[in-house]
Amino acid sequence: MKKLLLATALVALGAGMAAAQTVRLGTEGAYPPYNFVNDKGEVAGFERELGDELCKRAGLTCTWVTNEWDSIIPNLQSGNYDVIIAGMSITPERGEVVDFSQPYIPPASSAYLALSKDADLKSGPVAAQTSTIQAAFVAENGMTVVEYATPEETVAAVKNGEAVAVLADKDYLKPIADESGGALVLLDREEVIGGGVGMAFRKSDTELRGKFDAAIKSMKCDGTLDAMIVKPEYFGPETKVWGEEGKQGC
Amino acid sequence: MSMTCWETIQAYGLRSIGIGENLLPKTDFTLCQQFTLIGSGLIWNVYFGVLSLAFGFFLANALALAKSARSPWLRKPAEWFIFVFRGSPLFIQFFLAYEALVMLPRAGIEIFGITIATSWTTKAWAGALFVMFLNTAAYSAEIFYGALRSIPKGDLEAADAYGISGWQKFRRIQWPTMLRLGWPGYTNEAIFLFHATTLVFFSSFPAFSQRGDALYYANFFADKTFNPFIPYPIVGFYFICITLIVTMVFGAVNRRLNRHLPQNLKSRIRLRPQLVR
Amino acid sequence: MLSSCADPKAIEGLSWLFCYLTSGKHIDFYWSFLTVLLLLAITAPAALGFGFVGATAARSPFLPARMLGKTYIAMVRGVPDIIYFLFFVIALDQAIEYLKFLAVCPAGSPLPWQGLEFRVCPEAKVPLSTSSAGWHKAYGFLLAAVTFAIVFGAFAANVLYGAMQAVPRAQLETAEAYGMSHKQVFRRILVPQMWSYALPGLSNLWMILIKATPLLFLLGVKDIVYYARELGGSKTQAYEFPHGDWRLYYFLGLLVFYLCMTRVSEILLGKLAGRLSRGQATAAGEAMRKAAA
Structure with a gap:
């Protein structure tokens, strides 16, 4: 060897x-x-x-x-x-x-992707990718963070109800919301982090x-x-x- | 503001179950912090290990009996169950179980007008525990099945001669002998099951609110400090302790199971690594 | 790629599926199965070699060698293998570059460990930053293979140590009585005889090795788990073949692959066990003698 x-x-x-x-x-x-x-x-x-x-x-x-x-x-x-x-x-x-x-x-906005516009971010976990600025942001702002290794899994978590919403770069989430046929929506609330x-x-x-x-x-x-x-x-x-x-x- | 080690233990000692400081440390990453948080994560490893072993023991007994049954209706399903769980990596089993569990309807399943909630099944404490329970049951069943088949013929004939049969024969002769013969193998199964608990948060099951097991926090520190040479050996140290405790507890049971035998016939526990996943 | 697949968004049904399953990334996926088999092919003999050395050392009359051998055997018992995997790959990588650093870097270069970085002069990088992607892949794979070999070598050492102890004393004493030296007894009697005792343990080890291959993915090698996750994840219109979350199907495929590997191994190892038991003074060997008579 x-x-x-x-x-x-x-x-x-x-x-x-x-x-x-x-x-x-x-x-x-x-x-x-x-x-x-x-x-x-x-x-x-x-x-x-x-x-x-x-x-x-x-x-x-x-x-x-x-x-x-x-x-x-x-x-x-x-x-x-x-x-x-x-x-x-x-x-x-x-x-x-x-x-x-x-x-x-x-500096771009981070957006929340959820199943409906009136999702209550305090009511359940918010998904984010491990060691991203969004994961840290969620943890520091009194919400429950649930972390996944890949961005793909964070979105899947919202789809199947594991998480109330996912916080990620808006540019990543927007096409997903657009192509979901209304099943997934972006919340009006946005965060500017980083x-x-x-x-x-x-x-x-x-x-x-x-x-x-x-x-x-x-x-x-x-x-x-x-x-x-x-x-x-x-x-x-x-x-x-x-x-x-x-x-x-x- | 740096904390003393005692303050760190108070803040993070139970962090993995959501008690104490909410935010993980962002600076320093002292040895004390690493020892405390990784130790706190160990709670989950012990939780998964102890509970799946406890539940798995019963299923394993049933499966071993089913596999030695004459009726194919009992034997075949048991054989398949054992083959699938022993023949595939635990890692893949975790992935599949998680993907399958998230497909259950979130609102719950309605059976006879009663709504059964399903959302808890995808949490690691339930979903991963369930997979580990089935997995260890399959491995242990194979051990007990092997032990059942190696019960000395003479023991069974002696039972017949005394007129002990049926349930009595199983409870008084077969089952205790099976346990005694299978125990060394079962001890190894227990040790490696504890090792396997480190896979839970490395497969699919997500960590809620950064509550994870020992390896989850070790990985956290390795990521933050870019130095794997401290956190991973800490996990190693903790697991050596767990292994010693498991060996001691199972050794005590082994002595009890063998107490009636003459010294030279007692079975000793040796590492046989056939039980790793 | 076939010409009919040039515009995947215009086709549908079976031809879409055909084009999808023959996309460049899927071809990479199919090759990654070979990566797993290659890992097994390299690791199994290497681990057996490490194990043999470990077991021999553990039986050595020389105390330090015996201690080293026994420590090596004990190391996998206390600590989960995944810890070694996460740890060894980085440690090995740094050790190799450090050795090359000593050999090729100009005198007076600073030590590689600087704060949070590990940095050697460009000539000491392994592989060099200028080498092709293929070399980087091969190096990453080799690091993983060596790590596997070390960890499973410890398991193998344990099995072989047990097997060497299990060879009946009488056989060794007879050989000594014929005037064979220690070395001759080891080479001509102990080693050939131990295989029959080692086979059950080694068979199990092979099964464990098969089932440990998904961990390759944690070592940064693009193996079947990596591709199953990557391909199965839902794809937006940015991709040529948009689809929903298909990870469950990909993982079912992996499950079937592993079950087949296990089944085939069981059958082959069963045959091998029969061959090795022939003429042995064991229960299996006795049964064969009776059947033949």
Whole structure:
């Protein structure tokens, strides 16, 4: 076994010398329209297109890796990939362990998805994905949180009555509500949690972070980022965009 | 504001059953916090282990008898039940049970005008317990079935010679001998059943209000501190304690079951890992 | 993908189902069954090897070796295997990179453990960040396989230790009487004879190993459980094949797969047990002799 490992390492070493520096982008692959694995088995969604464009602008070769959400930061720390681009909201708590780029999506609302408009959020558990800002928010605001490992399971929990509602990014919940034929609705109450969505880096990777920061800024400046956000297959024309705020300091 | 260790124990000692501090620690993650919360989670492991063993014991006896029955109407269902639960991973059983239980109508089922509530079945305390109960019953039934078949022929002939038959023969001869012969295997089953309780919150059953078992909190700390080298060994330590206690309790029963035998015939308990899921 | 499946939203019925079941992700799903079989194929002999070394060590006259062997055997008894799985994979990964760090990083590099990060110089990463996705997958899989082998090696050591103790003393003493050395007795008598005693335990171990494979999914390997969850989850219009929550059906499929694996193993191991019992001084061997006579 040891020999096999050594052989793997040596071949990997050889392969590495031939190729140029590759940046590995880590994502969850289960959070459409931000990122998901399509039926061909490839990473797709808004962040796929954005990430590829940013890599092009920064002159980097990038590959995509998927990783379970609840271990996505530890696996960045241990070097399994170099960047997290997974709809991750910028929070001070996460900022203590990773460094964020500037946000590429403005602070968005989180919405509640429930079976009816008059759902009483205090009457029962509210579902959220484990270690998301929404899970922390529910727990801290006097509601009972019930946690699931994947976003998929949080929605299933509402459908089958396990939870009164699910709190998640509105952009993720909206298509689900629209396609449910009225079975699931978004509540009027919304929460603004977190400071926008950004890419996360290891604290020691300042150079890489600088490259992506510049690329994001350039996309804000020439308006391509806004154009990408409002694409109908991603967040649609009604979404909050950067607008003039993004063009400051160009 | 940092707490002393005693304050931490007061705040989190019973956190896993919803008593004490509502919010999990957000900073520090001291050794004391980790020991306390993981220990608090252990309540659930003990709950699942003890109750499923207790209920499972009775079903296992019935299944073992059914499997040794002559009538195929009894034998076949028992054989299938044992095969399905022993032949598939507990992990998959949890997934399937949860997916099936959430399909029950939420409003309850109406039978003869009485509404039977169903929503509690998907909670871990009920649903996961139910799966573990069936699972351990299947494994234990196989052990007891094997023990029933290895009862010395002479014992049964002696019973016949004394005119003991039917229920009397079963209660006084067959059942105690089966227990005695099967007990070492059953002890291992108990140990590994406790180990298997760590799978509950790692499969499908969600943790309500962040109330989970020892592994759930260990995982919480490993995620927060990015350091697996402290929380997981703590769980390991707690489980070594559980294993020692189970071995002691079952050892005492074993001595009682063997008390009438001469020293050299007593069966000793040894690890036979055939019982892991 | 077939040309008739180019626009899945326009087709329906059986042809939709056919296209759905042959989508790229489903093909990956089918391959992942091979991943599970490959894991079994690598882990079983490796665990047997670890187990053999462990059992031999536990019988060694040399005290430290005996202690190590006995500790290894005892380790799976007290602590749930899932704890080792969650823990070993990270520990192994860091250990391997640390060794490579010592070998290839320039002198004076800081130690890899820095605060909350584990960081080695780019040349010491395993695999290198420039290597293809295939290598990363293979490495992740290999880490999982080694972890499985270590944990199940401890179970195997326990079984083999018991089997070595069960070989009748008389057989070993006879061999000694013929003037065989310790080593010769071990190699020519003990090892060949113990298999018949070890087989029931090893058969059970094989069953346990089969049933432990869903844990691969917890180790970050994309196995059948990962795909069943991923494919079965409900899909919005963002996907080519939107559908509701079908996880129950996918998991029923997995249940059938595992039951078949168990059944086939039971039949094959039963045959093997018959072969190994031939001529042995055990109840099964005696029964065979009587049947033949």
